[in-house]
Amino acid sequence: xxxxxxxxxxxxxxxxxxxxxxxxxxxxxxxxxxxxxxxxxxxxxxxxxxxxxxxxxxxxxxxxxxxxxxxxxxxxxxxxxxxxxxxxxxxxxxxxxxxxxxxxxxxxxxxxxxxxxxxxxxxxxxxxxxxxxxxxxxxxxxxxxxxxxxxxxxxxxxxxxxxxxxxxxxxxxxxxxxxxxxxxxxxxxxxxxxxxxxxxxxxxxxxxxxxxxxxxxxxxxxxxxxxxxxxxxxxxxxxxxxxxxxxxxxxxxxxxxxxxxxxxxxxxxxxxxxxxxxxxxxxxxxxxxxxxxxxxxxxxxxxxxxxxxxxxxxxxxxxxxxxxxxxxxxxxxxxxxxxxxxxxxxxxxxxxxxxxxxxxxxxxxxxxxxxxxxxxxxx
Numbered sequence: 206x207x208x209x210x211x212x213x214x215x216x217x218x219x220x221x222x223x224x225x226x227x228x229x230x231x232x233x234x235x236x237x238x239x240x241x242x243x244x245x246x247x248x249x250x251x252x253x254x255x256x257x258x259x260x261x262x263x264x265x266x267x268x269x270x271x272x273x274x275x276x277x278x279x280x281x282x283x284x285x286x287x288x289x290x291x292x293x294x295x296x297x298x299x300x301x302x303x304x305x306x307x308x309x310x311x312x313x314x315x316x317x318x319x320x321x322x323x324x325x326x327x328x329x330x331x332x333x334x335x336x337x338x339x340x341x342x343x344x345x346x347x348x349x350x351x352x353x354x355x356x357x358x359x360x361x362x363x364x365x366x367x368x369x370x371x372x373x374x375x376x377x378x379x380x381x382x383x384x385x386x387x388x389x390x391x392x393x394x395x396x397x398x399x400x401x402x403x404x405x406x407x408x409x410x411x412x413x414x415x416x417x418x419x420x421x422x423x424x425x426x427x428x429x430x431x432x433x434x435x436x437x438x439x440x441x442x443x444x445x446x447x448x449x450x451x452x453x454x455x456x457x458x459x460x461x462x463x464x465x466x467x468x469x470x471x472x473x474x475x476x477x478x479x480x481x482x483x484x485x486x487x488x489x490x491x492x493x494x495x496x497x498x499x500x501x502x503x504x505x506x507x508x509x510x511x512x513x514x515x516x517x518x519x520x521x522x523x524x525x526x527x528x529x530x531x532x533x534x535x536x537x538x539x540x541x542x543x544x545x546x547x548x549x550x551x552x553x554x555x556x557x558x559x560x561x562x563x564x565x566x567x568x569x570x571x572x573x574x575x576x577x578x579x580x581x582x583x584x
Contacts (some may be wrong), residue, residue, distance in 0.1 A: 207234020222369030231262030246557030267557025322397030352421030368400025
């Protein structure tokens with residue numbers, strides 16, 4: 206029922222941003238076939254669910270990519286698909302025989318999505334790396350942290366998922382729209398350095414305007430006293446984002462701080478003083494007490510919740526922000542569509558769980574599938 210219903214996509218198994226991209230597209234209704242390495246397929250398929258939630262909503266085939274017959278199997282999948290996702294280092298897909306040239310020769314309308322950290326070319330392109338490295342090079346990591354402290358990695362959300370998988374998903378969706386007009390495929394080079402840099406565009410605007418300085422001294426990076434996380438009396442935390450003057454006034458009213466006796470909101474020279482006063486006030490009550498005082502107001506407030514607490518918060522429950530599938534709590538698909546709703550079609554498969562089913566769908570006979578299995582080309 207999703208907006209991508211009817212689109213078929215091949216995912217060459219990888220980690221992190223590639224699977225996240227495929228998950229997003231699957232949630233939106235695309236039919237995804239994940240090609241797992243035959244060596245990753247268990248000898249006996251487990252009865253217990255696969256807990257790797259990034260793999261939800263698709264089928265898996267186990268293929269030996271080190272054999273010509275295995276590569277031919279992947280190319281047969283490509284012939285019947287609208288897009289492919291791969292996350293190898295530059296040149297690896299070409300050496301295997303499933304690079305853009307081979308795939309587009311089989312299917313000229315194919316969208317070939319490439320997910321890397323550094324990109325397909327550049328000084329660092331052949332180096333290993335992870336999210337922390339990619340956002341370091343793009344200048345994003347250097348923005349995040351407290352004044353006078355070292356940069357703080359924001360888990361792997363900015364590079365892997367925001368600047369990587371999500372942007373590749375956007376690129377594939379855009380390319381599918383263009384291909385519907387041109388009937389020509391193309392290659393997408395999605396690099397996490399590029400994507401994380403793009404996510405920081407507003408900060409570059411601030412820098413150009415002279416409004417962005419050293420780490421931890423700015424409006425949105427904990428430099429301001431009205432945009433930060435504060436500890437409560439019980440050791441829990443709340444978040445405040447009282448940027449606009451009317452929201453800041455509401456914050457001071459509820460915390461019982463007299464604005465007339467303190468520095469003005471945008472007086473940066475007084476930010477440290479005000480942060481101390483607001484912090485002291487917040488420390489005087491528990492998180493639940495602040496929830497009672499601030500919920501329903503325009504302070505721009507929310508409690509800082511753990512994952513378990515987020516599952517149970519009334520707002521999230523009312524919106525079904527988290528859903529349970531096969532006994533596992535997880536984020537629901539987003540965004541929401543009025544006519545073609547996104548959904549999770551199935552729990553994550555085990556590697557190779559649907560090998561015979563998918564190959565039969567390509568037109569292979571039982572004998573052909575048996576021969577491939579006996580030759581260790583599929584599993």
